[in-house]
Amino acid sequence: MAKTLPMSRFIQNYNQHLTEAERTDDVLVLQQRAGRPAWVLETEDRARTTAEATEYVATVLATIAHDETLIARFAAALVQAQPWVAFLPERDRETFATEAADTLRACASIGKYTAFADLVHDWRNTAEVWSDAELAESLAGDVSEPLNQPV
Missing domain, CATH: 3.40.1620.10 (YefM-like domain)
Incomplete structure (x- = not known):
């Protein structure tokens, strides 16, 4: 507490x-x-116990995220835990689930979680774009006049 x-x-x-x-x-x-x-x-003991538990959970999630038979169910479960994930296309949900699990595991191994927070923030921004159909369509379309000139 x-x-x-x-x-x-x-x-x-x-x-x-x-x-x-x-x-x-x-x-x-x-x-x-x-x-x-x-x-x-x-206390140091409490911090160590939390770190060990986090590393264990991250390892389990990474194992699930790399199992072809479980990844779709894992991605679907993420929609329940983080409703914004529903805006991502299905293939991106699985990519997010795998990247998040791998990044969490890497972060847990060093005890610093900034990279995990950044990854989730970036994916959440991506979901926000997908939530606006017009914006997503305009960004997914071809560029009629590519900007290959330095500005």
């Missing part, structure tokens, strides 16, 4: 807060002022 408190209150009584968090296995979310980012404080 997460316990949120102001950073200043944590600093004033950090030992008390740390002792309580150790006892309850809580994660501390330390809020800062002036729009500065919050900090999340947890």
Whole structure:
């Protein structure tokens, strides 16, 4: 469970807060002022356990995504979890499912998830284009006068 408190209150009584968090296995979310980012404080054991679980799930998803008999069902399940995936053409749903699983697995191996977030963001933008039939049609059509001149 997460316990949120102001950073200043944590600093004033950090030992008390740390002792309580150790006892309850809580994660501390330390809020800062002036729009500065919050900090999340947890025990090393808890962080390691989360990392191991994430790596396991990512490996399982990557295995499913590379199984020709399961990929279509996996892509269909993604529509339930992430409704925007429904706007992607069926072939792109499977490509997204495979790329997302592979990227998540790679990210889990190094403990940094920026590449995964970027991939999902890019695919979501692609789904947004497909959701507008006119826009998708205009982008899919041939270009009558290609721009092969530098601008």
